[in-house]
Amino acid sequence: MTDQLNTLEAVAACLAAAFESGSAETMTAALAAVAGSSGLAALSAAASLPRAELAEAMLAGEMSLDTTLAIMKVIDLHMP
Numbered sequence: 001m002t003d004q005l006n007t008l009e010a011v012a013a014c015l016a017a018a019f020e021s022g023s024a025e026t027m028t029a030a031l032a033a034v035a036g037s038s039g040l041a042a043l044s045a046a047a048s049l050p051r052a053e054l055a056e057a058m059l060a061g062e063m064s065l066d067t068t069l070a071i072m073k074v075i076d077l078h079m080p
Helices: 008-021 024-035 040-046 051-060 065-077
Strands: none
Touching: 008 024, 008 040, 008 065, 024 040, 024 051, 040 051, 040 065
């Protein structure tokens, strides 16, 4: 899956689908996939968050509310 997450649009679609699923398990898997993808760089830049810190938070499943809101704004801006 991480091979497919190489653009900001692909990352946004993946995370949006995970948020919409309402499943914590699905969300955790999506965050881990994005954290290991090449698209993470685009997401971190668009959200104005340090890449390494974002990856660490996503892998741990422990994002702050500020981080979560920044990601949600990016997802909303990049969804068709």
